[in-house]
Structure formats: C-alpha cells, structure tokens
Amino acid sequence: MTKLDIHMFPCLSDNYGFLVHDSATRATASIDTPEVGPIEAALKQKGWRLTHIMNTHHHFDHAGGNLELKKKWQCTIVGPRADADRIPGIDVQVGDGDVFTLGESKAKVFDVPGHTRGHIAYYFADAKVAFVGDTLFALGCGRLFEGTPQQMWTSLSKLAALPDDTRVYCAHEYTQSNARFALTVEPDNAALVRRAEEIEAARSRGEATVPTTIGLEKATNPFLRPTSRDLMRTIGLEGRDPVTVFAETRKRKDHF
Numbered sequence: 374m375t376k377l378d379i380h381m382f383p384c385l386s387d388n389y390g391f392l393v394h395d396s397a398t399r400a401t402a403s404i405d406t407p408e409v410g411p412i413e414a415a416l417k418q419k420g421w422r423l424t425h426i427m428n429t430h431h432h433f434d435h436a437g438g439n440l441e442l443k444k445k446w447q448c449t450i451v452g453p454r455a456d457a458d459r460i461p462g463i464d465v466q467v468g469d470g471d472v473f474t475l476g477e478s479k480a481k482v483f484d485v486p487g488h489t490r491g492h493i494a495y496y497f498a499d500a501k502v503a504f505v506g507d508t509l510f511a512l513g514c515g516r517l518f519e520g521t522p523q524q525m526w527t528s529l530s531k532l533a534a535l536p537d538d539t540r541v542y543c544a545h546e547y548t549q550s551n552a553r554f555a556l557t558v559e560p561d562n563a564a565l566v567r568r569a570e571e572i573e574a575a576r577s578r579g580e581a582t583v584p585t586t587i588g589l590e591k592a593t594n595p596f597l598r599p600t601s602r603d604l605m606r607t608i609g610l611e612g613r614d615p616v617t618v619f620a621e622t623r624k625r626k627d628h629f
C-alpha cells in the first residue's frame with residue numbers, strides 16, 4: 374500500500390491548507406489554494422514540489438491561489454466538472470464516481486452540491502481520509518449558498534456512509550461556535566456535551582479541532598442527526614422527515 378503524508382496548516386483567518394504527498398512517487402497536491410504564502414512555506418518546510426492542485430469548489434478562499442501557484446510550479450489543476458468554468462486554470466475535470474490518482478494514491482470523487490452547485494469531495498480509501506471542503510465541518514455543515522436542503526442532505530448522507538474511522542479534513546476552524554449551536558438543538562446528547570467541553574479546552578490551548586472522524590460526527594453533529602428524537606423534539610418537528618428537520622436546523626444555525 375502506498376503511503377500518503379498529510380500536512381495541515383492555517384491560512385487566512387480561519388481556513389486550513391492541506392498538502393497531500395504520495396511518498397512512492399513524491400507527487401504532491403495542495404487541496405484547494407486558500408493562500409499562496411502559507412502553501413509555499415509549507416512546501417519549503419516539507420521539501421516537497423507541488424505537482425497538483427485538487428480543488429473542492431470555486432470560492433476565492435479555496436481557488437484564489439490557483440493561477441499564481443500554477444504559474445510557478447506548472448502543476449496540474451483538478452476540479453469539479455460541474456463547475457469547471459469557475460475553477461481558474463482547471464486542467465482535469467472530475468465528477469461523482471471518478472477516481473483521480475495522485476502518484477499511486479487513488480482518490481474517489483463525490484459530487485456534494487449544496488454549499489455551491491459544483492462542490493466535490495475527495496476520499497482516499499486506502500489512507501482512510503476525506504477532504505470535504507465546505508460541505509461537512511466538525512459539528513457543522515456549509516451554508517447553502519447555491520443549493521437546496523434536499524441536495525445538501527443527500528451530499529452529507531454520502532459522506533456519512535463512509536467508514537466511521539475515516540479522518541475528515543474540513544476546510545475551516547469553525548468548531549467552537551458550531552459546538553455552541555449544536556448544544557442548543559441537542560442539549561441532552563451526552564457525547565455532544567462531552568465533546569463540546571473538549572473543544573472549548575482545545576481551543577483555549579490554541580489547538581486545531583480538525584481532522585474529525587465520520588463516527589464522531591455521526592454521534593454529535595446535528596446536521597448528520599435529523600433522525601434524532603431529541604433534536605426533533607427540541608426544534609418542534611417530531612416525526613418529520615430528515616430533509617425538513619435538516620432544513621430547520623440549518624436555518625436556525627444561519628440565525629444563531
């Protein structure tokens with residue numbers, strides 16, 4: 374099995390940058406390009422050469438560094454087929470069910486629309502890691518800028534179906550405020566209460582709360598728990614369908 378090294382570092386005010394390095398071939402991808410300076414510094418620190426950019430979606434804090442990095446490294450830019458016209462410098466278009474191979478490491482692509490219409494996620498099954506952009510966050514999910522609750526729920530359900538021990542690299546450090554919101558809709562979830570305490574402690578020490586895991590999110594993230602009776606009762610939607618419960622939870626978070 375090939376080895377995949379992952380290096381995570383802060384960018385902008387609350388983004389994370391990620392370098393993914395296939396050690397067999399030394400192919401190296403930047404997952405999105407939030408900020409060129411920290412990405413260059415990380416490459417230098419690791420002694421890696423940038424061969425690829427793998428974009429999740431078109432937002433500027435995800436694709437804003439594409440052209441500058443491509444100019445310097447002549448790297449190949451991989452991104453969502455459904456949003457190809459909004460991904461600067463795109464070379465390789467991928468979509469649901471495709472497998473993109475970085476060196477010898479295979480990444481399965483999922484279409485996960487909702488936050489944007491062409492959002493994708495990358496899942497490296499052998500390494501048990503997923504890069505989910507702004508679709509799933511630790512205790513949260515992306516805002517619905519270009520999609521419906523039904524679309525986003527379908528997208529989140531695809532990610533929730535990954536193995537519980539999949540490490541999930543989300544693109545922002547939003548966890549502390551997400552935890553405070555989550556407690557308002559599922560206050561009696563003991564696993565959530567415990568996790569919220571751990572998050573407050575970690576953030577007070579300046580530690581990252583990313584990556585998370587699918588198993589932890591399924592147990593504590595209200596956006597993956599629209600079938601929780603406690604959650605449905607708290608928001609006054611007992612017995613309703615998951616999309617309706619998810620939509621109301623997302624609406625409440627928007628106004629939190």
Ligand SMILES: [Zn+2]
Pocket residue numbers: 430432435488507
């Ligand atoms: Zn975004």
